Amino acid sequence: MSQAMSELRAGVALLLLLCALGASAHTGLSGSSPADGAALLDSPEVLVLEFPMPVHLVKLALSPVDGAAIDLGKYRTAGAATSFRVPLPILAPASYRVEWTVMGGDSHKMSGTLGFTVGSD
Amino acid sequence: MNTWDLALVAARWLMYIGQAAASGGIIMLVAIAARHPHEAVLAGFLRKRLMALGSVGVAAVVAGFFLHTGAFADAGLKGMLDRDLLGFLWSSPIGTSSALRVLGIALPLAALWLASSPGKTAGGLSVYLVLCPAGLLLTGWSFTQVGHTAEMDGLRRAVLALHVVLALCWAGALYPLWLACGRLPPGPLRIMLHGFGSVALWLVPALLAAGFTLLLVLLDSPRELVTSAYGMGFTVKLLLVLGILFLAALHRWRLVPALADARSCGKLRLSIAVETLLVASVLLITALLTSVLGPE
Numbered sequence: 001m002s003q004a005m006s007e008l009r010a011g012v013a014l015l016l017l018l019c020a021l022g023a024s025a026h027t028g029l030s031g032s033s034p035a036d037g038a039a040l041l042d043s044p045e046v047l048v049l050e051f052p053m054p055v056h057l058v059k060l061a062l063s064p065v066d067g068a069a070i071d072l073g074k075y076r077t078a079g080a081a082t083s084f085r086v087p088l089p090i091l092a093p094a095s096y097r098v099e100w101t102v103m104g105g106d107s108h109k110m111s112g113t114l115g116f117t118v119g120s121d
Numbered sequence: 122m123n124t125w126d127l128a129l130v131a132a133r134w135l136m137y138i139g140q141a142a143a144s145g146g147i148i149m150l151v152a153i154a155a156r157h158p159h160e161a162v163l164a165g166f167l168r169k170r171l172m173a174l175g176s177v178g179v180a181a182v183v184a185g186f187f188l189h190t191g192a193f194a195d196a197g198l199k200g201m202l203d204r205d206l207l208g209f210l211w212s213s214p215i216g217t218s219s220a221l222r223v224l225g226i227a228l229p230l231a232a233l234w235l236a237s238s239p240g241k242t243a244g245g246l247s248v249y250l251v252l253c254p255a256g257l258l259l260t261g262w263s264f265t266q267v268g269h270t271a272e273m274d275g276l277r278r279a280v281l282a283l284h285v286v287l288a289l290c291w292a293g294a295l296y297p298l299w300l301a302c303g304r305l306p307p308g309p310l311r312i313m314l315h316g317f318g319s320v321a322l323w324l325v326p327a328l329l330a331a332g333f334t335l336l337l338v339l340l341d342s343p344r345e346l347v348t349s350a351y352g353m354g355f356t357v358k359l360l361l362v363l364g365i366l367f368l369a370a371l372h373r374w375r376l377v378p379a380l381a382d383a384r385s386c387g388k389l390r391l392s393i394a395v396e397t398l399l400v401a402s403v404l405l406i407t408a409l410l411t412s413v414l415g416p417e
Contacts, residue, residue, distance in 0.1 A: 056213060101195065103193070103213060105272040107267035107271065
């Protein structure tokens, strides 16, 4: 009985290890404009997100680091794509954070963030 | 792995169980009812259990769809009801596969219900012959819409569908066989299990061939079996499958030919229970491989 319990514990431990190792199994952003960490003099006109494989853009949020989210309008597209261009409103000088969530071709979720600064901030 | 991932793995596991009940389970029920018409109590009991397991499977598919929505919304429980996202996901492959999966379980369950209605016994078999293959086809098709093989060519997706259908047929047959071990006398039980063994002689090689093909497609090199989380998941699955194959061989060549009395039936019943536990573990690992882990 104790051997069965120890085998069960070993099985559960292996499952937990697999779960822990599997957290970063999918690919992410391959490029963006503005680039992550960019310092811009002027407000960018568009936000471009590029992926190595076709994905569905599910969620996109842009906000000043300590501010409320900025309305980006309708950014979802009907089909999957490798590049997304989202027109931006004029951004006041500040540090901004972009949060994106996409659905890969395998229908799995991928998400990430990038940051950039506008003006002298 | 977060709470959403855990919930999605659980929902997927329950879905597999429901799909197994609605495929292999119902096929075995039809075989039992056809070969042992006097075992109406066993068939009636099994019918109720399969209906319940299949319903759990349908509920798990529906729950899985809302859980996917909640995971994408990432806004707590209320994110599961985000109307924009629900509409978006419904029109995505997740929505398509969910609809196919509900139908894939519901059609065999409808056959179960229609055939068990009073006065429908004569037409029962034809109802099963139409609705069960249709359900299997839809279930197999649903697996080609999402997951790591969704982006591959038609042939590889067809191999996946075949693997899924055969695996579900085998997995679902175990519960009725276990139940029959406790109810049927040794003679008829031996005939039934011999018949199942004959089917397994072509089902198992086809299942394994399709499984190994997928393994070769999904892993870049055999080294991944021990170096990546996804590969390690496959390794665990392969070890469990080896255990199942060992038990299947034990049943076919040792325990079934030795069926003579209640004691030998009990031994076989226990062995089938262990096999069922191993199959449930394989389904759990598969749920992890397809929900959380991914190829490099």
